[in-house]
Amino acid sequence: MSNLHELQGRRGRIITDKDAREISRVEELSYDLKISEVMTRNVKTVSPDMPMNAVLEILRVNRISGVPVLEHGDLVGILSIEDLVRCMEKNELHFPVSAYMSRNIVSVNAYDSVVKAIETFSTQRKGRLPVVDEAGKLVGIITKGDITRGVLNALQRDYHEEELRRYRASHLFEDITSDRTSLILRYNIKPRDYLNGGQASSHIKRALLRLGANPQLARQCGIAIYEAEMNLIIHTTHGGIIRVQIEPHRILMQTTDDGPGIEDVQKALTPGWSTASQEVRDMGFGAGMGLVNIQRCVDRMELESAPGKGTRLTMEIILRPEERFKETEENGTVA
Amino acid sequence: MNVQQLVEIVQGQVLNPQVSLRHELKGGCGADLMSDVLASVKPDAVLLTGLCNIQVVRTAQMADVRAIVFVRGKKPTAETIALATQEGIPLISSPFGMFELCGRLYQAGLHSLEEPVSS
Incomplete structure (x- = not known):
């Protein structure tokens, strides 16, 4: 059947029209998907006066590589594993987060398209971006991994719902x-x-x-x-x-x-x-x-x-x- | 022009921000009579209207209208917003009136997708 032909085509590295459609679908999805749909919610946060060794523990236990820093609910900085390494080199784990956090915050809006986050990642050297709502409050965090996972999930969902229905009905x-x-x-x-x-x-x-x-x-x-x-x-x-x-x-x-x-x-x-x-x-x-x-x-x-x-x-x-x-x-x- | 750019031109508020604003608009139409929209509008238009009921969304869906702008700050009912969200049609509320909106969009390069009625 036609499925077999497609498989052979793919092994032979021939890009069929169908492949081309799937590639552009990924691009489309990066516009269609909202950051809020792929971001991680329930973000671990720390406060500026927390000692660095407590942060070390939070990163280790949760297996994450960075946390937003909140003061009275407002986003005031980001602390990444690189900051922690610098701190350990100086043997200053008893110092507060405020001494090592990065205050240069680049955030994205929850209602923006995923493509906005992709653009931001490509221009800024950041591993993660805090996500804020319209009022500027932290609602999540997004990494490149979140984007990949989100797009793959959406592709699968798409394919399994509408495409599959169309495929079945059209025959x-x-x-x-x-x-x-x-x-x-x-x-x-x-x-x-x-x-x-x-x-x-x-x-x-x-x-x-x-x-x-x-x-x-x-x-x-x-x-x-x-x-x-x-x-x-x-x-x-x-x-x-x-x-x-x-x-x-x-x-x-x-x-x-x-x-x-x-x-x-x-x-x-x-x-x-x-x-x-x-x-x-x-x-x-x-x-x-x-x-x-x-x-x-x-x-x-x-x-x-x-x-x-x-x-x-x-x-x-x-x-x-x-x-x-x-x-x-x-x-x-x-x- | 895509829907996102249109939102800026009409200084609009997107009422269902979960919907994609990426669609390219080929032109526009302004009408309060849904039969006129069904009869005369070509696909991929934005619809400017003062009508706020659920039939506006159904009409848009049938006529392949890609976005709806409500004039003079009007807001549709919750059912209307829910249906539009389900069907992926962005709803935009603009403070401007119909005449002003047509003028702004036309000036920004968006042309009419309305056809004369002929048999």
Whole structure:
């Protein structure tokens, strides 16, 4: 399988596109990850009047190579193992921390990206950087080891979550053989549930991306189904259903409810025509542009409705050859 | 321009600082009507709006909007911030009004990503 090829490629030191993507992902992560996510919390600290031999003990017991110095909660210095060595050479272990600590403090902000810490490490000769919050209070400490560990963890997390999901889902149509395979997603929509409005659409868009849809296609479907979902929430009497049927060559989306129905379907399709309440308009919807928007996003839209019976909105997108979901060659060719 | 640079230009406060501000913005749009955003905005825009509800974040997510700036110091609800954080969309509150914000960003080189409505 393709995995084997990749392994051989790597042994042969050929950098594949996949490798290149992973390299840039590490760079990306150094921007995405915040210092607060990778730093060490619960930092050991010392006070300026503490004798150096007590610090020696703290470093030894905790197996660390430096500590921030706090006075009344404020960061006033850093004491590293090098300072301790200087002190031992002079045989002054009974001296206070204040005599040996470095007062030149270079700190980083907890909300900064990890890349900021990397930059600071490369310009300053420091083994560790104290991390402060917006008020300047010490909240952690960061070393190069913390960064490596943080990035590796994030890479693994990333890979295991989204990449793996995408990898699995994108092979769905390839892994299953049938004369005509389709995936159906259903969502129950409650009336006037504005707080969750768009949640189903968000799941649908994500599902399409995981299945391997290109971003433009996922966006088009997302916009159409979101407008339709909001229409359903705004107008339905008892609630309704969103049904999305995904096939390798097309996407069919439908919203259905059992009331109240539309008096004049032709009128409802007129741009700017709306029966929405002020409440709905205050949310940024109900300007009578929803159906017009949907029409622009799909290849076919059909609105069927009868007053007192219900409404069904059908939206169909026919995928262009390059947009189609990959399926196994054994599958029956669809008409 | 990336989101971080935009925050400085609009003198904004990032309401969900856990989210990455690295995204490159290709342009901007200003609207309070979410259907307008859905209809006319190209991907990778910043949205300037006076609307503070959760639908702003959903709209941004559908339209591939990369950041949202609330005008005149407005702050969205806690649910809105929580959803934006989950979806990785930075929310920024700026003291300036819509007109001032458009002007500042346009002057800084950020152009419109709004398309005229055509059938």
